[in-house]
Amino acid sequence: MSVVQLTDEERSTWLSTLEGWEMAEGKDAIQRTFEFGDFIEAWGFMSRVAILAEKQDHHPEWFNVFNRVEITLTTHDADGLSLRDVHLAKAINAL
């Protein structure tokens, strides 16, 4: 899968299809925050994301506290956003 940075045009096209995701501040990355009823629900979600990520060989930067999960996606190999991030974000949204 491409590890080339998205062009400006690709970014705006893709971002408009990724519900809930927005550009991170000060970083060429996209992010989304998810909130759940409690830690067990948040953890269940994270477990599903973990397996998706490992299958895609593309891993999130993520933060959790209790029922909140903040996910940031960027592609270190591309030094910025790539299609890998788009694919993982789409898969996460589909959960």
Added chain:
Amino acid sequence: MSVVQLTDEERSTWLSTLEGWEMAEGKDAIQRTFEFGDFIEAWGFMSRVAILAEKQDHHPEWFNVFNRVEITLTTHDADGLSLRDVHLAKAINAL
């Protein structure tokens, strides 16, 4: 379990027993970073911590990217460090 903030004396006593943990910067919390061989190992560790945390009804603030896990412990109900953090840190170290 006590949700009272640790006294200065308790802090230095407890911290000296918590291998690898240090005070967080700008926050009344302790933190430790763990590194693993890959994401699967890091995730395995996190899964064990998640169950410990839920059992103790005390949840970490944590960040993961690939093989690195950064854990911060503080007690929101005490507005700072409490024995709950010490107990969870000890349990994590015992993994």
